[in-house]
Amino acid sequence: MRVVIAEDGVLFRDGLVRLLGESGVVVTSAVGDAPTLLAAVAADRPDAVIVDVRMPPGQRAEGLEAALRIRAGHPGVAVLVLSHHVESVHTARLLADDAHGVGYLLKDRVADADELVDTLRRLIRGECVVDPIVVGRLLDRRAEGPAAVLSAREREVLALMAQGRSNAAIGRLLGLRPKTVEAHVRSVFARLGLPESADDHRRVLAVLGHIRGSR
Structure with missing residues:
Protein backbone atom coordinates (compact mmCIF):
# COMPACT_ATOMS: atom_id res chain seq x y z
CA MET A 1 0.00 0.00 0.00
CA VAL A 130 -17.31 8.17 7.86
CA ASP A 131 -17.15 8.88 11.59
CA PRO A 132 -20.63 9.00 13.19
CA ILE A 133 -19.89 12.45 14.62
CA VAL A 134 -19.22 13.76 11.11
CA VAL A 135 -22.51 12.25 9.95
CA GLY A 136 -24.29 13.88 12.87
CA ARG A 137 -22.87 17.30 11.98
CA LEU A 138 -24.02 16.91 8.39
CA LEU A 139 -27.49 15.95 9.55
CA ASP A 140 -27.60 18.90 11.95
CA ARG A 141 -27.10 21.27 9.02
CA ARG A 142 -30.65 20.48 7.96
CA ALA A 143 -32.54 20.00 11.22
CA GLU A 144 -35.74 20.98 9.44
CA GLY A 145 -35.27 18.25 6.82
CA PRO A 146 -36.40 14.60 6.83
CA ALA A 147 -33.89 13.64 9.52
CA ALA A 148 -35.84 15.80 11.96
CA VAL A 149 -38.49 13.05 12.14
CA LEU A 150 -35.99 10.55 13.55
CA SER A 151 -35.82 9.82 17.23
CA ALA A 152 -32.55 10.29 19.11
CA ARG A 153 -31.97 6.52 19.03
CA GLU A 154 -32.72 6.35 15.30
CA ARG A 155 -30.17 9.11 14.68
CA GLU A 156 -27.59 7.06 16.59
CA VAL A 157 -28.40 4.04 14.43
CA LEU A 158 -28.22 6.16 11.27
CA ALA A 159 -24.80 7.53 12.22
CA LEU A 160 -23.44 4.02 12.84
CA MET A 161 -24.93 2.78 9.55
CA ALA A 162 -23.08 5.58 7.76
CA GLN A 163 -19.86 4.35 9.36
CA GLY A 164 -20.46 1.00 7.68
CA ARG A 165 -21.52 -0.89 10.80
CA SER A 166 -23.60 -4.05 10.44
CA ASN A 167 -26.76 -4.59 12.47
CA ALA A 168 -24.85 -6.90 14.78
CA ALA A 169 -22.16 -4.28 15.39
CA ILE A 170 -24.77 -1.57 15.99
CA GLY A 171 -26.42 -3.82 18.57
CA ARG A 172 -23.14 -4.39 20.41
CA LEU A 173 -22.24 -0.70 20.43
CA LEU A 174 -25.66 0.52 21.58
CA GLY A 175 -26.51 -2.43 23.82
CA LEU A 176 -29.57 -3.40 21.79
CA ARG A 177 -31.08 -6.77 20.91
CA PRO A 178 -30.80 -7.84 17.23
CA LYS A 179 -34.56 -7.54 16.65
CA THR A 180 -34.55 -4.05 18.18
CA VAL A 181 -31.77 -2.95 15.84
CA GLU A 182 -33.63 -4.39 12.87
CA ALA A 183 -36.75 -2.45 13.89
CA HIS A 184 -34.78 0.80 14.18
CA VAL A 185 -33.11 0.26 10.80
CA ARG A 186 -36.47 -0.41 9.13
CA SER A 187 -37.88 2.70 10.74
CA VAL A 188 -34.93 4.84 9.62
CA PHE A 189 -35.22 3.68 6.02
CA ALA A 190 -38.99 4.11 6.03
CA ARG A 191 -38.90 7.63 7.51
CA LEU A 192 -36.15 8.75 5.10
CA GLY A 193 -37.66 7.05 2.07
CA LEU A 194 -34.58 4.88 1.49
CA PRO A 195 -34.69 1.30 0.14
CA GLU A 196 -33.63 -1.41 2.55
CA SER A 197 -30.49 -3.42 1.73
CA ALA A 198 -28.62 -6.28 3.37
CA ASP A 199 -25.40 -5.01 1.78
CA ASP A 200 -23.59 -2.86 4.37
CA HIS A 201 -21.74 -0.84 1.72
CA ARG A 202 -24.92 -0.03 -0.18
CA ARG A 203 -26.50 1.03 3.11
CA VAL A 204 -23.65 3.49 3.67
CA LEU A 205 -24.06 4.98 0.21
CA ALA A 206 -27.82 5.22 0.65
CA VAL A 207 -27.41 7.10 3.94
CA LEU A 208 -24.78 9.43 2.51
CA GLY A 209 -27.00 10.00 -0.49
CA HIS A 210 -29.73 11.15 1.88
CA ILE A 211 -27.29 13.50 3.62
CA ARG A 212 -26.18 15.00 0.32
CA GLY A 213 -29.76 15.46 -0.76
CA SER A 214 -30.69 17.24 2.45
CA ARG A 215 -28.14 20.02 2.19
Missing part, protein backbone atom coordinates in the same frame (compact mmCIF):
# COMPACT_ATOMS: atom_id res chain seq x y z
CA ARG A 2 1.43 3.39 -1.06
CA VAL A 3 0.22 6.48 0.80
CA VAL A 4 0.79 10.24 0.68
CA ILE A 5 0.34 12.15 3.95
CA ALA A 6 -0.63 15.84 4.02
CA GLU A 7 -0.46 17.29 7.53
CA ASP A 8 1.00 20.66 8.54
CA GLY A 9 1.69 19.63 12.14
CA VAL A 10 5.24 18.31 12.01
CA LEU A 11 5.05 16.09 15.10
CA PHE A 12 1.73 14.53 14.07
CA ARG A 13 2.96 14.06 10.50
CA ASP A 14 6.18 12.39 11.62
CA GLY A 15 4.19 10.19 13.99
CA LEU A 16 1.91 9.05 11.15
CA VAL A 17 4.90 8.24 8.97
CA ARG A 18 6.43 6.15 11.73
CA LEU A 19 3.22 4.33 12.68
CA LEU A 20 2.27 3.51 9.10
CA GLY A 21 5.81 2.42 8.28
CA GLU A 22 5.81 0.02 11.23
CA SER A 23 2.55 -1.43 9.84
CA GLY A 24 4.08 -2.11 6.43
CA VAL A 25 2.63 0.93 4.65
CA VAL A 26 4.92 2.73 2.21
CA VAL A 27 4.65 6.49 2.73
CA THR A 28 5.83 7.91 -0.60
CA SER A 29 5.57 11.56 0.49
CA ALA A 30 4.78 13.45 3.71
CA VAL A 31 3.99 17.09 3.03
CA GLY A 32 2.77 20.13 4.92
CA ASP A 33 0.63 22.13 2.50
CA ALA A 34 -2.03 21.64 -0.15
CA PRO A 35 -0.06 22.63 -3.27
CA THR A 36 2.74 20.21 -2.40
CA LEU A 37 0.15 17.50 -1.77
CA LEU A 38 -1.27 17.88 -5.28
CA ALA A 39 2.22 17.72 -6.77
CA ALA A 40 3.07 14.62 -4.73
CA VAL A 41 -0.08 12.78 -5.85
CA ALA A 42 0.67 13.56 -9.49
CA ALA A 43 4.27 12.36 -9.12
CA ASP A 44 3.83 9.36 -6.80
CA ARG A 45 0.49 7.92 -7.97
CA PRO A 46 -0.31 6.55 -4.48
CA ASP A 47 -3.09 4.16 -3.54
CA ALA A 48 -4.41 6.57 -0.93
CA VAL A 49 -4.00 10.04 0.53
CA ILE A 50 -4.37 11.13 4.16
CA VAL A 51 -5.18 14.82 4.41
CA ASP A 52 -6.13 17.29 7.14
CA VAL A 53 -8.89 19.87 6.62
CA ARG A 54 -7.07 23.08 7.50
CA MET A 55 -3.70 23.50 5.85
CA PRO A 56 -1.39 26.23 4.56
CA PRO A 57 -1.43 28.63 2.92
CA GLY A 58 -4.73 29.88 4.35
CA GLN A 59 -5.51 27.44 7.20
CA ARG A 60 -9.16 27.29 6.14
CA ALA A 61 -10.32 24.26 4.12
CA GLU A 62 -7.37 23.91 1.75
CA GLY A 63 -7.00 20.23 2.57
CA LEU A 64 -10.58 19.43 1.61
CA GLU A 65 -10.30 21.57 -1.51
CA ALA A 66 -7.19 19.58 -2.47
CA ALA A 67 -9.09 16.34 -1.76
CA LEU A 68 -11.81 17.44 -4.17
CA ARG A 69 -9.21 18.11 -6.85
CA ILE A 70 -7.60 14.71 -6.24
CA ARG A 71 -10.96 12.97 -6.59
CA ALA A 72 -11.57 14.80 -9.85
CA GLY A 73 -8.13 14.30 -11.36
CA HIS A 74 -7.13 10.96 -9.83
CA PRO A 75 -10.37 9.01 -9.19
CA GLY A 76 -8.44 5.81 -8.45
CA VAL A 77 -6.76 7.37 -5.39
CA ALA A 78 -8.61 6.81 -2.12
CA VAL A 79 -8.93 9.86 0.12
CA LEU A 80 -9.00 9.79 3.92
CA VAL A 81 -9.69 13.09 5.66
CA LEU A 82 -8.14 12.90 9.14
CA SER A 83 -8.78 16.00 11.19
CA HIS A 84 -9.90 17.59 14.45
CA HIS A 85 -12.42 19.63 12.48
CA VAL A 86 -15.70 18.93 10.66
CA GLU A 87 -16.20 21.24 7.70
CA SER A 88 -19.71 20.54 6.48
CA VAL A 89 -19.92 22.31 3.10
CA HIS A 90 -16.77 20.86 1.54
CA THR A 91 -17.41 17.46 3.16
CA ALA A 92 -20.83 17.26 1.54
CA ARG A 93 -19.21 18.11 -1.80
CA LEU A 94 -16.52 15.45 -1.25
CA LEU A 95 -19.20 12.82 -0.66
CA ALA A 96 -21.24 13.96 -3.65
CA ASP A 97 -21.48 11.98 -6.90
CA ASP A 98 -19.38 9.00 -5.78
CA ALA A 99 -18.43 8.23 -2.18
CA HIS A 100 -16.49 5.07 -3.07
CA GLY A 101 -12.98 5.29 -1.60
CA VAL A 102 -13.71 8.34 0.57
CA GLY A 103 -13.31 8.45 4.35
CA TYR A 104 -13.54 11.05 7.11
CA LEU A 105 -12.25 10.27 10.60
CA LEU A 106 -11.60 12.50 13.60
CA LYS A 107 -8.05 12.36 14.92
CA ASP A 108 -8.93 11.93 18.57
CA ARG A 109 -11.27 9.01 17.80
CA VAL A 110 -8.76 6.81 15.95
CA ALA A 111 -7.74 4.23 18.52
CA ASP A 112 -4.50 2.89 17.03
CA ALA A 113 -2.44 2.28 13.91
CA ASP A 114 -4.27 -0.97 13.15
CA GLU A 115 -7.59 0.89 12.91
CA LEU A 116 -6.05 3.50 10.62
CA VAL A 117 -4.47 0.91 8.33
CA ASP A 118 -7.69 -1.10 8.21
CA THR A 119 -9.58 2.05 7.20
CA LEU A 120 -7.08 2.76 4.42
CA ARG A 121 -7.43 -0.79 3.11
CA ARG A 122 -11.22 -0.50 3.13
CA LEU A 123 -11.06 2.78 1.22
CA ILE A 124 -8.69 1.34 -1.37
CA ARG A 125 -11.19 -1.49 -1.88
CA GLY A 126 -13.79 1.16 -2.69
CA GLU A 127 -15.64 1.33 0.62
CA CYS A 128 -16.73 4.52 2.38
CA VAL A 129 -15.90 5.14 6.05
Whole structure:
Protein backbone atom coordinates (compact mmCIF):
# COMPACT_ATOMS: atom_id res chain seq x y z
CA MET A 1 0.00 0.00 0.00
CA ARG A 2 1.43 3.39 -1.06
CA VAL A 3 0.22 6.48 0.80
CA VAL A 4 0.79 10.24 0.68
CA ILE A 5 0.34 12.15 3.95
CA ALA A 6 -0.63 15.84 4.02
CA GLU A 7 -0.46 17.29 7.53
CA ASP A 8 1.00 20.66 8.54
CA GLY A 9 1.69 19.63 12.14
CA VAL A 10 5.24 18.31 12.01
CA LEU A 11 5.05 16.09 15.10
CA PHE A 12 1.73 14.53 14.07
CA ARG A 13 2.96 14.06 10.50
CA ASP A 14 6.18 12.39 11.62
CA GLY A 15 4.19 10.19 13.99
CA LEU A 16 1.91 9.05 11.15
CA VAL A 17 4.90 8.24 8.97
CA ARG A 18 6.43 6.15 11.73
CA LEU A 19 3.22 4.33 12.68
CA LEU A 20 2.27 3.51 9.10
CA GLY A 21 5.81 2.42 8.28
CA GLU A 22 5.81 0.02 11.23
CA SER A 23 2.55 -1.43 9.84
CA GLY A 24 4.08 -2.11 6.43
CA VAL A 25 2.63 0.93 4.65
CA VAL A 26 4.92 2.73 2.21
CA VAL A 27 4.65 6.49 2.73
CA THR A 28 5.83 7.91 -0.60
CA SER A 29 5.57 11.56 0.49
CA ALA A 30 4.78 13.45 3.71
CA VAL A 31 3.99 17.09 3.03
CA GLY A 32 2.77 20.13 4.92
CA ASP A 33 0.63 22.13 2.50
CA ALA A 34 -2.03 21.64 -0.15
CA PRO A 35 -0.06 22.63 -3.27
CA THR A 36 2.74 20.21 -2.40
CA LEU A 37 0.15 17.50 -1.77
CA LEU A 38 -1.27 17.88 -5.28
CA ALA A 39 2.22 17.72 -6.77
CA ALA A 40 3.07 14.62 -4.73
CA VAL A 41 -0.08 12.78 -5.85
CA ALA A 42 0.67 13.56 -9.49
CA ALA A 43 4.27 12.36 -9.12
CA ASP A 44 3.83 9.36 -6.80
CA ARG A 45 0.49 7.92 -7.97
CA PRO A 46 -0.31 6.55 -4.48
CA ASP A 47 -3.09 4.16 -3.54
CA ALA A 48 -4.41 6.57 -0.93
CA VAL A 49 -4.00 10.04 0.53
CA ILE A 50 -4.37 11.13 4.16
CA VAL A 51 -5.18 14.82 4.41
CA ASP A 52 -6.13 17.29 7.14
CA VAL A 53 -8.89 19.87 6.62
CA ARG A 54 -7.07 23.08 7.50
CA MET A 55 -3.70 23.50 5.85
CA PRO A 56 -1.39 26.23 4.56
CA PRO A 57 -1.43 28.63 2.92
CA GLY A 58 -4.73 29.88 4.35
CA GLN A 59 -5.51 27.44 7.20
CA ARG A 60 -9.16 27.29 6.14
CA ALA A 61 -10.32 24.26 4.12
CA GLU A 62 -7.37 23.91 1.75
CA GLY A 63 -7.00 20.23 2.57
CA LEU A 64 -10.58 19.43 1.61
CA GLU A 65 -10.30 21.57 -1.51
CA ALA A 66 -7.19 19.58 -2.47
CA ALA A 67 -9.09 16.34 -1.76
CA LEU A 68 -11.81 17.44 -4.17
CA ARG A 69 -9.21 18.11 -6.85
CA ILE A 70 -7.60 14.71 -6.24
CA ARG A 71 -10.96 12.97 -6.59
CA ALA A 72 -11.57 14.80 -9.85
CA GLY A 73 -8.13 14.30 -11.36
CA HIS A 74 -7.13 10.96 -9.83
CA PRO A 75 -10.37 9.01 -9.19
CA GLY A 76 -8.44 5.81 -8.45
CA VAL A 77 -6.76 7.37 -5.39
CA ALA A 78 -8.61 6.81 -2.12
CA VAL A 79 -8.93 9.86 0.12
CA LEU A 80 -9.00 9.79 3.92
CA VAL A 81 -9.69 13.09 5.66
CA LEU A 82 -8.14 12.90 9.14
CA SER A 83 -8.78 16.00 11.19
CA HIS A 84 -9.90 17.59 14.45
CA HIS A 85 -12.42 19.63 12.48
CA VAL A 86 -15.70 18.93 10.66
CA GLU A 87 -16.20 21.24 7.70
CA SER A 88 -19.71 20.54 6.48
CA VAL A 89 -19.92 22.31 3.10
CA HIS A 90 -16.77 20.86 1.54
CA THR A 91 -17.41 17.46 3.16
CA ALA A 92 -20.83 17.26 1.54
CA ARG A 93 -19.21 18.11 -1.80
CA LEU A 94 -16.52 15.45 -1.25
CA LEU A 95 -19.20 12.82 -0.66
CA ALA A 96 -21.24 13.96 -3.65
CA ASP A 97 -21.48 11.98 -6.90
CA ASP A 98 -19.38 9.00 -5.78
CA ALA A 99 -18.43 8.23 -2.18
CA HIS A 100 -16.49 5.07 -3.07
CA GLY A 101 -12.98 5.29 -1.60
CA VAL A 102 -13.71 8.34 0.57
CA GLY A 103 -13.31 8.45 4.35
CA TYR A 104 -13.54 11.05 7.11
CA LEU A 105 -12.25 10.27 10.60
CA LEU A 106 -11.60 12.50 13.60
CA LYS A 107 -8.05 12.36 14.92
CA ASP A 108 -8.93 11.93 18.57
CA ARG A 109 -11.27 9.01 17.80
CA VAL A 110 -8.76 6.81 15.95
CA ALA A 111 -7.74 4.23 18.52
CA ASP A 112 -4.50 2.89 17.03
CA ALA A 113 -2.44 2.28 13.91
CA ASP A 114 -4.27 -0.97 13.15
CA GLU A 115 -7.59 0.89 12.91
CA LEU A 116 -6.05 3.50 10.62
CA VAL A 117 -4.47 0.91 8.33
CA ASP A 118 -7.69 -1.10 8.21
CA THR A 119 -9.58 2.05 7.20
CA LEU A 120 -7.08 2.76 4.42
CA ARG A 121 -7.43 -0.79 3.11
CA ARG A 122 -11.22 -0.50 3.13
CA LEU A 123 -11.06 2.78 1.22
CA ILE A 124 -8.69 1.34 -1.37
CA ARG A 125 -11.19 -1.49 -1.88
CA GLY A 126 -13.79 1.16 -2.69
CA GLU A 127 -15.64 1.33 0.62
CA CYS A 128 -16.73 4.52 2.38
CA VAL A 129 -15.90 5.14 6.05
CA VAL A 130 -17.31 8.17 7.86
CA ASP A 131 -17.15 8.88 11.59
CA PRO A 132 -20.63 9.00 13.19
CA ILE A 133 -19.89 12.45 14.62
CA VAL A 134 -19.22 13.76 11.11
CA VAL A 135 -22.51 12.25 9.95
CA GLY A 136 -24.29 13.88 12.87
CA ARG A 137 -22.87 17.30 11.98
CA LEU A 138 -24.02 16.91 8.39
CA LEU A 139 -27.49 15.95 9.55
CA ASP A 140 -27.60 18.90 11.95
CA ARG A 141 -27.10 21.27 9.02
CA ARG A 142 -30.65 20.48 7.96
CA ALA A 143 -32.54 20.00 11.22
CA GLU A 144 -35.74 20.98 9.44
CA GLY A 145 -35.27 18.25 6.82
CA PRO A 146 -36.40 14.60 6.83
CA ALA A 147 -33.89 13.64 9.52
CA ALA A 148 -35.84 15.80 11.96
CA VAL A 149 -38.49 13.05 12.14
CA LEU A 150 -35.99 10.55 13.55
CA SER A 151 -35.82 9.82 17.23
CA ALA A 152 -32.55 10.29 19.11
CA ARG A 153 -31.97 6.52 19.03
CA GLU A 154 -32.72 6.35 15.30
CA ARG A 155 -30.17 9.11 14.68
CA GLU A 156 -27.59 7.06 16.59
CA VAL A 157 -28.40 4.04 14.43
CA LEU A 158 -28.22 6.16 11.27
CA ALA A 159 -24.80 7.53 12.22
CA LEU A 160 -23.44 4.02 12.84
CA MET A 161 -24.93 2.78 9.55
CA ALA A 162 -23.08 5.58 7.76
CA GLN A 163 -19.86 4.35 9.36
CA GLY A 164 -20.46 1.00 7.68
CA ARG A 165 -21.52 -0.89 10.80
CA SER A 166 -23.60 -4.05 10.44
CA ASN A 167 -26.76 -4.59 12.47
CA ALA A 168 -24.85 -6.90 14.78
CA ALA A 169 -22.16 -4.28 15.39
CA ILE A 170 -24.77 -1.57 15.99
CA GLY A 171 -26.42 -3.82 18.57
CA ARG A 172 -23.14 -4.39 20.41
CA LEU A 173 -22.24 -0.70 20.43
CA LEU A 174 -25.66 0.52 21.58
CA GLY A 175 -26.51 -2.43 23.82
CA LEU A 176 -29.57 -3.40 21.79
CA ARG A 177 -31.08 -6.77 20.91
CA PRO A 178 -30.80 -7.84 17.23
CA LYS A 179 -34.56 -7.54 16.65
CA THR A 180 -34.55 -4.05 18.18
CA VAL A 181 -31.77 -2.95 15.84
CA GLU A 182 -33.63 -4.39 12.87
CA ALA A 183 -36.75 -2.45 13.89
CA HIS A 184 -34.78 0.80 14.18
CA VAL A 185 -33.11 0.26 10.80
CA ARG A 186 -36.47 -0.41 9.13
CA SER A 187 -37.88 2.70 10.74
CA VAL A 188 -34.93 4.84 9.62
CA PHE A 189 -35.22 3.68 6.02
CA ALA A 190 -38.99 4.11 6.03
CA ARG A 191 -38.90 7.63 7.51
CA LEU A 192 -36.15 8.75 5.10
CA GLY A 193 -37.66 7.05 2.07
CA LEU A 194 -34.58 4.88 1.49
CA PRO A 195 -34.69 1.30 0.14
CA GLU A 196 -33.63 -1.41 2.55
CA SER A 197 -30.49 -3.42 1.73
CA ALA A 198 -28.62 -6.28 3.37
CA ASP A 199 -25.40 -5.01 1.78
CA ASP A 200 -23.59 -2.86 4.37
CA HIS A 201 -21.74 -0.84 1.72
CA ARG A 202 -24.92 -0.03 -0.18
CA ARG A 203 -26.50 1.03 3.11
CA VAL A 204 -23.65 3.49 3.67
CA LEU A 205 -24.06 4.98 0.21
CA ALA A 206 -27.82 5.22 0.65
CA VAL A 207 -27.41 7.10 3.94
CA LEU A 208 -24.78 9.43 2.51
CA GLY A 209 -27.00 10.00 -0.49
CA HIS A 210 -29.73 11.15 1.88
CA ILE A 211 -27.29 13.50 3.62
CA ARG A 212 -26.18 15.00 0.32
CA GLY A 213 -29.76 15.46 -0.76
CA SER A 214 -30.69 17.24 2.45
CA ARG A 215 -28.14 20.02 2.19
